[in-house]
Amino acid sequence: MPTDTTPRIQRPVRPLAEYELDVPMRSILIGTDALNKRILELGREISDHYRGRLPLLVSILKGGVVFLTDLMRAVSIPHHIDFLQLSSYAGGKESSGTVRLLSDLGTSITNRDVLLVEDIVDTGLTLSYLLKQLEIREPSSLRVCALLSKTEARKVHVQIDYLGFEIPDQFVVGYGLDFQEKYRNLPYIGVLDL
Ligand code: IMP
Numbered sequence: 001m002p003t004d005t006t007p008r009i010q011r012p013v014r015p016l017a018e019y020e021l022d023v024p025m026r027s028i029l030i031g032t033d034a035l036n037k038r039i040l041e042l043g044r045e046i047s048d049h050y051r052g053r054l055p056l057l058v059s060i061l062k063g064g065v066v067f068l069t070d071l072m073r074a075v076s077i078p079h080h081i082d083f084l085q086l087s088s089y090a091g092g093k094e095s096s097g098t099v100r101l102l103s104d105l106g107t108s109i110t111n112r113d114v115l116l117v118e119d120i121v122d123t124g125l126t127l128s129y130l131l132k133q134l135e136i137r138e139p140s141s142l143r144v145c146a147l148l149s150k151t152e153a154r155k156v157h158v159q160i161d162y163l164g165f166e167i168p169d170q171f172v173v174g175y176g177l178d179f180q181e182k183y184r185n186l187p188y189i190g191v192l193d194l
Contacts, residue, residue: 011070013187021183023192029172030165030189038164039067042145043074045162046115051077055113058105060130061085063119066176066184067147071117082107086126099129114139119176120148123155131158148172148189165189
């Protein structure tokens with residue numbers, strides 16, 4: 001049993017002013033402390049729900065990867081992780097509505113307890129496509145954990161079992177989320193001045 005009782009996850013995050021931006025940041029919507037606090041709460045809920053089972057946390061590349069790496073350290077029960085990659089937005093701000101599977105999971109999910117870990121649910125088209133694809137493979141259970149949701153922008157209904165934050169219908173970057181593949185490294189969720 002490790003003896004380290006550090007209550008918080010420490011991360012190699014730089015002072016915010018040191019992050020170099022080629023577009024000004026209009027506002028910070030969710031700061032690092034709020035993200036940390038909420039992710040710890042989600043980690044507790046998820047651990048309580050899946051205790052005694054061995055869930056498979058599935059992250060959707062690339063946007064979901066920062067969230068997954070923090071969330072998995074907030075989950076205290078043993079679990080597996082896997083990744084898949086989809087394309088939906090062609091690097092811009094608008095949803096194309098077309099989703100393609102670029103890279104599949106490395107593991108079978110049949111009879112597994114699967115938790116999809118999404119960065120953001122916007123129109124819901126991506127998640128709805130993905131849930132249909134995964135349900136065909138007959139997992140024991142299939143739940144969704146999303147860091148952010150823009151309910152105002154929804155085009156199809158999707159159920160989110162664990163939600164970090166509800167946000168307004170604005171295009172956000174940081175903490176894994178990109179604009180033209182940039183700004184995923186920011187340790188906060190912000191709105192660019194585009
Ligand atoms: P949906 O299919 O419209 O729900 O979009 C889901 C995907 O679009 C997310 O997984 C993100 O990759 C991307 N996305 C949606 N909204 C934003 C945003 O505000 N910033 C960055 N990416 C976004």
